[in-house]
Amino acid sequence: xxxxxxxxxISKNMLSPxxxxxxxxxxxxVPVRKAAGIEALKIVQEHRRxxxxxxxxxxxxxxxMSPAELDSxxxxxxxxxxxxxxxxxxxxxxxxxxxxxxxxxxxxxxxSRLNIGLGQTTDxxxxxxxxxxxxxTCDCAPAFMIDNDLYRNVKPEQLDxxxxxxx
Amino acid sequence: xxxxxxxxxxxxxxxxxxxxxxxxxxxxxxKKALKMTPAQIQAVVKESNLRGRGGAGFFTGLKWSxxxxxxxxxxxxxxxxxxxxxGTFKDRIxxxxxxxxxxxxxxxxxxxxxxxxxxxxxxxxxKRAASSIRSAIAEAYEAGYLGKxxxxxxxxxEMHLHTGVGRYMCxxxxxxxxxxxxxxxxxxxxxxFPQVSGLFGRPTIVNNVETLCNIPHIVEKGSDWFKSLSxxxxxxxxxxxxxxxxxxxxxxxxxxxxxxxxLIEVHAGGMQDGLKFRGALPxxxxxxxxxxxxxxVKMDYANVAAAGSRLGTGTLVILDxxxxxxxxxxxxxxxxxxxxxxxxxxxxxxLPWVEKxxxxxxxxxxxxxxxxxxxxxxxxxxxxxxxxxxxxxxMEPLQSALKYFKEDFEQHIREHRCAYSHxxxxxxx
Numbered sequence: 001x002x003x004x005x006x007x008x009x010i011s012k013n014m015l016s017p018x019x020x021x022x023x024x025x026x027x028x029x030v031p032v033r034k035a036a037g038i039e040a041l042k043i044v045q046e047h048r049r050x051x052x053x054x055x056x057x058x059x060x061x062x063x064x065m066s067p068a069e070l071d072s073x074x075x076x077x078x079x080x081x082x083x084x085x086x087x088x089x090x091x092x093x094x095x096x097x098x099x100x101x102x103x104x105x106x107x108x109x110x111x112s113r114l115n116i117g118l119g120q121t122t123d124x125x126x127x128x129x130x131x132x133x134x135x136x137t138c139d140c141a142p143a144f145m146i147d148n149d150l151y152r153n154v155k156p157e158q159l160d161x162x163x164x165x166x167x
Numbered sequence: 168x169x170x171x172x173x174x175x176x177x178x179x180x181x182x183x184x185x186x187x188x189x190x191x192x193x194x195x196x197x198k199k200a201l202k203m204t205p206a207q208i209q210a211v212v213k214e215s216n217l218r219g220r221g222g223a224g225f226f227t228g229l230k231w232s233x234x235x236x237x238x239x240x241x242x243x244x245x246x247x248x249x250x251x252x253x254g255t256f257k258d259r260i261x262x263x264x265x266x267x268x269x270x271x272x273x274x275x276x277x278x279x280x281x282x283x284x285x286x287x288x289x290x291x292x293x294k295r296a297a298s299s300i301r302s303a304i305a306e307a308y309e310a311g312y313l314g315k316x317x318x319x320x321x322x323x324x325e326m327h328l329h330t331g332v333g334r335y336m337c338x339x340x341x342x343x344x345x346x347x348x349x350x351x352x353x354x355x356x357x358x359x360f361p362q363v364s365g366l367f368g369r370p371t372i373v374n375n376v377e378t379l380c381n382i383p384h385i386v387e388k389g390s391d392w393f394k395s396l397s398x399x400x401x402x403x404x405x406x407x408x409x410x411x412x413x414x415x416x417x418x419x420x421x422x423x424x425x426x427x428x429x430l431i432e433v434h435a436g437g438m439q440d441g442l443k444f445r446g447a448l449p450x451x452x453x454x455x456x457x458x459x460x461x462x463x464v465k466m467d468y469a470n471v472a473a474a475g476s477r478l479g480t481g482t483l484v485i486l487d488x489x490x491x492x493x494x495x496x497x498x499x500x501x502x503x504x505x506x507x508x509x510x511x512x513x514x515x516x517x518l519p520w521v522e523k524x525x526x527x528x529x530x531x532x533x534x535x536x537x538x539x540x541x542x543x544x545x546x547x548x549x550x551x552x553x554x555x556x557x558x559x560x561x562m563e564p565l566q567s568a569l570k571y572f573k574e575d576f577e578q579h580i581r582e583h584r585c586a587y588s589h590x591x592x593x594x595x596x
Contacts, residue, residue: 078333095253138410
């Protein structure tokens with residue numbers, strides 16, 4: 001359902017003037033146009049949450065790349081989303097220090113509170129829950145990020161308050 | 168005890184502004200460097216024996232010396248700030264708190280190899296670091312430390328911040344260069360080495376953040392001073408870290424060669440009550456376990472290597488006696504299997520196989536012959552059999568776990584279960 005709604009919303013959109021301006025700036029900083037491909041995908045994702053097939057086609061045209069070539073890049077990187085995500089993306093660190101410090105308890109709490117599993121989005125499209133490699137804050141494990149915010153030394157009893165900020 | 172890299176970090180953790188950095192003597196080393204020749208700077212750095220702090224420990228001066236100084240421009244310098252080695256959180260501190268120290272190190276290094284374009288390749292997750300580096304670059308341009316004719320020396324350098332989109336492979340320098348070129352982060356064949364043909368086919372040096380932050384201090388105070396900071400033959404200080412179930416996890420800049428025992432017992436406050444030290448990865452996920460008999464090993468490149476592991480990033484991950492070593496290694500191999508770029512077959516196919524076997528053992532469904540399969544993989548995915556160092560790195564904790572925690576693996580198989588009670592252990596925190 002989620003994917004249907006999001007696809008309908010943007011399928012008719014071409015790159016907006018703002019997106020184009022930002023992509024042009026990225027292109028100006030590199031000697032080869034293609035080198036800004038990742039940056040262009042990031043920009044589109046920032047504006048549209050994720051990169052649909054249509055967005056990918058538009059970016060590929062603009063970058064003078066084939067969609068297949070650009071998609072080989074888009075599907076390689078963990079943080080370029082080729083499937084719809086919610087308004088807020090939770091990235092929970094599942095690497096070694098967080099594992100030792102019991103991140104699995106936090107994960108289970110998040111799953112039950114949001115009623116979704118890893119890789120899924122809540123019905124109201126508010127949250128997507130994704131696993132993530134070491135967030136580089138191992139002395140404050142367990143940790144997760146919601147969008148640009150980092151939460152460290154997280155305890156299960158703090159989750160309600162944290163999630164409420166994004167509702 | 169001198170702490171050149173971290174002594175000026177503000178208590179509130181906010182980045183030092185340009186004014187604040189200048190007030191503590193910032194950019195004086197750059198002024199000195201611009202009056203030297205590139206060859207003189209390279210000589211000081213070579214003489215200092217500075218080794219790369221990103222994990223591999225290659226001599227920085229030697230690395231620089233492979234760049235042909237007379238090659239036409241453009242030439243590139245890249246700061247590898249894609250800190251993604253599990254258990255590692257040292258560069259984050261430098262990036263967030265003292266961005267100008269990194270920039271000064273980069274400008275001097277760029278001058279020393281006569282590079283005219285510099286990139287900071289920063290991992291996506293480091294949001295505070297991105298903002299501190301972005302402001303610092305703007306301030307440095309404004310003050311004439313970046314741009315055309317820096318401090319009227321005739322030297323030009325432009326600098327850009329590039330934030331990655333998440334892949335462990337980006338830490339490998341040739342994969343990082345592919346990523347900067349907008350491609351998949353797969354490693355390149357060497358030779359040609361990046362120093363000769365790197366970013367966009369031009370001479371390129373990639374250095375770790377902590378490595379670059381040392382440069383201004385070496386230029387300012389000299390190679391003998393830098394050597395004198397260390398307790399052993401490897402020079403300088405090191406930002407060590409400890410994570411896991413110790414009383415006070417954290418990171419500290421200490422003399423190179425500080426023992427593992429001092430790190431754990433003094434700086435990290437010892438193990439949490441009721442827990443015993445069982446082992447540690449000395450420098451991130453891709454290093455061999457060290458165990459109790461190694462507690463007095465001096466943590467430098469040579470001594471950790473002699474103990475059968477690698478200094479790596481110098482950030483310890485501790486395994487305690489109530490955490491399952493099989494589960495611990497399974498977590499590591501899951502990471503490596505997931506982050507394999509898929510470019511070469513042994514790594515792409517071998518790592519998921521290793522993870523599956525470990526999963527089976529952890530679930531109590533393993534057989535004794537599985538241990539033989541794991542041993543086989545540590546050889547087949549070892550150095551020389553894969554395209555880059557990812558899979559051999561992944562095999563380091565596995566091969567040492569099979570050696571030091573053999574009894575645990577066998578017990579899982581014999582008793583068809585994991586005897587550790589993780590749920591209870593974690594609730595006690």
